[in-house]
Amino acid sequence: MDSDATSLGEIDRLRRRLDEMDRQLLALLNQRMEVAKRIGERKRRESQLIFDPIREETVIRDLVKQDAGSLSPLGIRAIFQEIFSLSRAQQGVLRIGCCGGAAGLLAAHLRFGSSDEYRMIRSAEEGKRLLVEESIDILVLPKQRLLDWSHWFTGKPDGHLPVTVCGESDLPDLLANHRMGRYSRFYIIRLGTEPIRPQEGSQSLKAVFLLSGCSREATDPWQHRFGGCWAQTTPCAGGEEPPDAGALVRLWEVFDPPPVEMLQEGCREIYGDSAWIVLLGTYPVSSGSRL
Ligand SMILES: O=C(O)C(=O)C[C@]1(C(=O)O)C=C[C@@H](O)C=C1
Structure with a gap:
């Protein structure tokens, strides 16, 4: 038997093993x-939401920690995101609205998977309406549009938002061409005033704050005062800041989020009554590029 035939026989045998696995x-x-x-x-009986991002993140993290084989963390994440997508489809349909055109759809697909239901949304306003009407469960919003949310809610003195940010999605650098580059980061927003609570044992949390009613420059002292203590702050306004909406400041890698009252107090000290802070939500962050 020549060596080609031996190698074909070996491939056949290995393929049969793969078939069985x-x-x-x-x-x-x-x-x-x-x-x-x-x-x-x-x-359903307890009127709970299908989508539980904290549970999904915990499962993936534990698996990545456990795996002693050759699978990459990103590979494990991609496989399990598809499994969760299949599993959500068994439970009912997760309806995802996507702003930001093809880039938004792609970011959502990368984050959620093939078995959910996607719908293109033409504007953040339409997304907000569908979310509030409960025609969609989740809205995927480019970071630029997050400022619109700040704008909409600046009118509400109690600072309560009917939504929480429950995740982020990135378009990988690979796709960051000129047009998509503008939309490299998306926020995943869902209805509900209850901020997502950190799971016990969760290592790393993100908190998103909107600091509104003051100018961009005026966020500096705020960042100086709070930024160093327990978080780094990133202004993420992009170029599309609405005229009066004020600044958006993101705190990230907050291990032990401070009480909102403390933030509000600090904010009042610096800005008097001209600014307020809204806590959009806390959610786990992954060490990989996608959440
Ligand atoms: O643990 C749950 O709550 C489930 O519904 C199961 C499951 C999963 O497949 O593991 C599915 C959907 C949720 O988003 C989280 C996890």
Whole structure:
């Protein structure tokens, strides 16, 4: 037997092993879907949302920590995001609205997976309406448009938003051509005033704050005062700042988010009554490029 034939025989044998493993994987996935369906029934009875980003992140993180094989963290993440997507589809449909054209759709697809329902949204205003009407469950919004949210809610003196930011999605550098580059970061927003609570044992949290009613320059002392203590601040206004909306300041890698009252107090000290802060939500951050 020549060496080509030997190698073909070996490939055949290995492929048969792969076939058997694929069958096992599929059987396990089907079993997993049955369990997810049961969780979904329970959630429906208790009026809980299908999408639980903190649980998903915790599962992925634990798996990445556990894996002693050759899989990359990004690979594990991509596989499990698809599994969660299948699993959400068993529980009902997660309806995702995407602003930001094709880039928004792509960012959402990269974050969520193939089995959810996507809908292109022409403007942040339309997205807000559909979210409030509950025609969509999640809105994916380019970071530039987050300022519009700041704008909309500056009118509300109590500073309560009916939405929380529950994640972020990046377009990988690979896709950052001229047009997409503008839309490299997206926020995932969902309805609900309850900020997402950190899971016990969660290592790293992000908090997003809107600091409104003051000019961009005026955020400097605020950043100086609070930035160093427990967070780094990043102004992320981009070039599309609405005239009176004030500044948006993001705090990130907040391990132990300070009480909102303390922030508000500090803010009042610096700006008197001319500014206020809105806590949009806290959510886990991943060490990879996507959440
Ligand atoms: O743990 C849950 O709450 C589930 O619904 C299961 C599951 C999963 O497949 O692991 C599915 C959807 C949620 O977003 C989180 C996790």
